[in-house]
Amino acid sequence: MAEVNDVIPETHRVKTLLLGIPGWPGHLPGQHVDVRLTGEDGYQAQRSYSIASAPDAFHVSLTVERISDGEVSPYLVDELHAGDRLELRGPIGGHFVWTATQGGPLFLIAGGSGIVPLMAMLRHRSAAGSTVPAVLLYSSRTLEDIIYREELSNLVGKGDGLTVAHALTRARPAGWAGYARRIDQPMLAEVGFPASARPRVFVCGPTSIVESASQLLLGLGHERSLIKTERFGPTGG
Amino acid sequence: MSKPPTSRGFRARPRPEGQGKRVPPGQHEVSDFPVLSAGPTPQTSLETWTFALQDGGSLLAKWTWAEFEALPQTTVVVDIHCVTAWSKIDTEWQGVTIDALLEVAGLAELSEPYAMIHCDGGYTTNLPVEDLIAGKAMIATRYDGESLTPEHGGPARLLVPHLYFWKSAKWARRLRFMDQDEPGFWESLGYHMYGDPWKEQRYSGD
Amino acid sequence: MEKTKDGALPLDGNAAAGLLRELFVLDLTVASLTCEGCGAVATVAEVRVYGGRMGAIFRCGACDTPVLRLSRTPSGFSLDMRGARCLRVPTAPA
Numbered sequence: 001m002a003e004v005n006d007v008i009p010e011t012h013r014v015k016t017l018l019l020g021i022p023g024w025p026g027h028l029p030g031q032h033v034d035v036r037l038t039g040e041d042g043y044q045a046q047r048s049y050s051i052a053s054a055p056d057a058f059h060v061s062l063t064v065e066r067i068s069d070g071e072v073s074p075y076l077v078d079e080l081h082a083g084d085r086l087e088l089r090g091p092i093g094g095h096f097v098w099t100a101t102q103g104g105p106l107f108l109i110a111g112g113s114g115i116v117p118l119m120a121m122l123r124h125r126s127a128a129g130s131t132v133p134a135v136l137l138y139s140s141r142t143l144e145d146i147i148y149r150e151e152l153s154n155l156v157g158k159g160d161g162l163t164v165a166h167a168l169t170r171a172r173p174a175g176w177a178g179y180a181r182r183i184d185q186p187m188l189a190e191v192g193f194p195a196s197a198r199p200r201v202f203v204c205g206p207t208s209i210v211e212s213a214s215q216l217l218l219g220l221g222h223e224r225s226l227i228k229t230e231r232f233g234p235t236g237g
Numbered sequence: 238m239s240k241p242p243t244s245r246g247f248r249a250r251p252r253p254e255g256q257g258k259r260v261p262p263g264q265h266e267v268s269d270f271p272v273l274s275a276g277p278t279p280q281t282s283l284e285t286w287t288f289a290l291q292d293g294g295s296l297l298a299k300w301t302w303a304e305f306e307a308l309p310q311t312t313v314v315v316d317i318h319c320v321t322a323w324s325k326i327d328t329e330w331q332g333v334t335i336d337a338l339l340e341v342a343g344l345a346e347l348s349e350p351y352a353m354i355h356c357d358g359g360y361t362t363n364l365p366v367e368d369l370i371a372g373k374a375m376i377a378t379r380y381d382g383e384s385l386t387p388e389h390g391g392p393a394r395l396l397v398p399h400l401y402f403w404k405s406a407k408w409a410r411r412l413r414f415m416d417q418d419e420p421g422f423w424e425s426l427g428y429h430m431y432g433d434p435w436k437e438q439r440y441s442g443d
Numbered sequence: 444m445e446k447t448k449d450g451a452l453p454l455d456g457n458a459a460a461g462l463l464r465e466l467f468v469l470d471l472t473v474a475s476l477t478c479e480g481c482g483a484v485a486t487v488a489e490v491r492v493y494g495g496r497m498g499a500i501f502r503c504g505a506c507d508t509p510v511l512r513l514s515r516t517p518s519g520f521s522l523d524m525r526g527a528r529c530l531r532v533p534t535a536p537a
Binding site: 273275276277321359403426427428439441442 | 453491493494495496497498500502507509512513514516517518519520521523
Binding site for chain 1: 241242243244245246247248265269322
């Protein structure tokens, strides 16, 4: 049972919940929790949410995107406030996990809210003082949809070997210098590590983006065993 | 097990007034049409599509798409109820009733009391024949006036609205009659053999 | 899962990890599974999972054979593994 300590807006559709969880055993970057809501009439709904915070952060945080017509996300984003309790179980998942001890290079590919578990990895990387070379390719619909934009910029500014490239697929501001199309093979080749560098690749986002990116990476010669994927339900990006 | 804690202010979508009697216990009404599948959406071409009636090993009747479209068509407006608790009121479907199929195939009386529907992708579900006849079921090819889309079961699906919607099998290709009831795909995984939403027969043992 | 027209797209074994954990002591998402249909080997976390709220139907990426079918109903779990030839579960972290 978690207590909501604070709710922080990230974008017009996305909020981060800062949680206090008594007895929390700690987690690995990339893991998730299962959140369960129970109505007065006993009706239950359950969804999985990736943990956004690094393992040693003060709060366990979840970043949630409101899916229009969703069952759980509108409640978490629009209704929940500090002081409320949230039933959850976790941490869950031992596969889609990266810790600095695994080494790199680290090639992260995010579609929409797929950025969340990858952000936990990058926050951990920074907190651990790791200089493992890392690239994040992050696809969003518009500039306003980019989650953690400022924090990512600050992480890059540390100069510890992290590069971040953004792709905006629906609309872009005047003078936009980033990518202005969906993720494709030339983009992956340009921005990412070559297959010969044997990067650990993590891809997360909607199923369509994850499967497409995985195929493109295999086409570029990346080893299947070094690519880890996590498919989210439908979202933008 | 103790009652789970209630989440302050959480409820399933509110049900509109007046639909109370049409929504079975434990269900709530939705206005969208959720898609739930046990596997990838098959992409069956109309050129190769056929629908068959089968009895044990013998083929009783078979229709190509053109032949099927030429059969007597029926349009119904019915409520549908998914075991995952959503219900949709007043949905319109068009297709060929099982009664019409049996009649055209010259099967006035079936000796077998049960049937299994077999679908592209391997999905199956079992039903008593009694629940397929007398206007209770059809092979539907159109939803809401349009051709049934693949994600909703097109080219054709079984429609048996008085039972939970997992019985309205998508991508239906073959109806096989049998002597004894056998569990289909979800029934083999703990779901009820019959599935009456008004008795909340969701799981075996209900 | 959330209800939109993309509802037909599968998730993967990562999404079913919570359910698997209710039944198995070890983390099955890092296990490898051999498909009975075609012999392909995959990590459970990477296998496509269908079924939404009704249950977790894991299907081989190469031939779509259901390799694991898992459901939880009020009376307990149902697990059908006829589509899997072998399940190898590591005890040490991957």
